[in-house]
Amino acid sequence: MNLRSVDLNLLVIVDALLDEAHVGRAAERLGLTQPAASNALARARALFDDPLLVRASSKGFRRTPRAEAIREPLRVALAELAGVVSLGPISLAGLRGAVRIVAADILAAPLGGVLTKELAQRAPGIDLVFHPWHVGDEVDRLERGEVDIVVSVTSASGASLRSEPLGSYAYSIVMRRKHPAADAEVLDTDLWLAFPHLVVSGRGDRRGSVDAALDRIGRQRRVAAVAPSFLHALELLRDTDLIAAFPQIVMSSAAAAGLVSKPAPIPLDPISLHLVRHSRTDMDPAVTLVAELVRKVAPNLQDG
Structure with a gap:
């Protein structure tokens, strides 16, 4: 089964239905109307290919063997998911790992020292790995997952790429x-x-x-x-x-x-630098922190 096709809200309702073994009480517990709970039960029966609840009397239902089998695993899974969602922000001091950067040495040399100093204070468990600059292939390496952050003189486009300007340098x-x-x-x-x-x-x-x-x-x-x-x-x-x-x-x-x-004795167009990262690191706190520091520090380096 493709999990992307599963409605998490439906599983929450199924958990209540199986726990209560009663459509009305499950609806009241979740703040739903009874027709909405009945509709959810019909969708759950299609999802699990099982009746789940069968009428035992004029006033109630009993769980099918399939319902009994999934009841506890479903409860545990939802509890674990709730725990993940309720986790507080990760402590920067507790972060561990390496962030891989590609930047032309025009920026890598002065930037490296500043970043290392900042990370030593805020997140000493993060290691910086500067990869060699190869002209023209830095974004390809980012898309292949070889590096996490690129600082480039050109912007980058693509559904999976995040590109933002860092500043202009005269x-x-x-x-x-x-x-x-x-x-x-x-x-x-x-x-x-x-x-x-x-x-x-x-x-x-x-x-x-x-x-x-x-x-x-x-x-x-x-x-x-x-x-x-x-x-x-x-x-x-x-x-x-x-x-x-x-x-x-x-x-x-x-x-x-x-x-x-x-x-310069004649007008020369300034260069612009861009920070580029991939969407796969959107939720990576180490990469996010280093990108934040690059964004903060890079514009000030022109005053060196």
């Missing part, structure tokens, strides 16, 4: 503190483009949204290096005269020590 020009352009009172376009540039791309692409913005004003830059991650890129910036246009959030990372940022 671009800044990042360089080492002793870079030849670091002391400039104003970093104009000519000075910015006078130095070789560094970009981050998991696919090895040399062009991106910054180049599209330069195209609009008829300018170009020389991309001298491509790094697969922001952490790698920040290390390169600290040791060279490379210059980069990165979302300001990178400055929240400890790896940005020794670097400075300046306003």
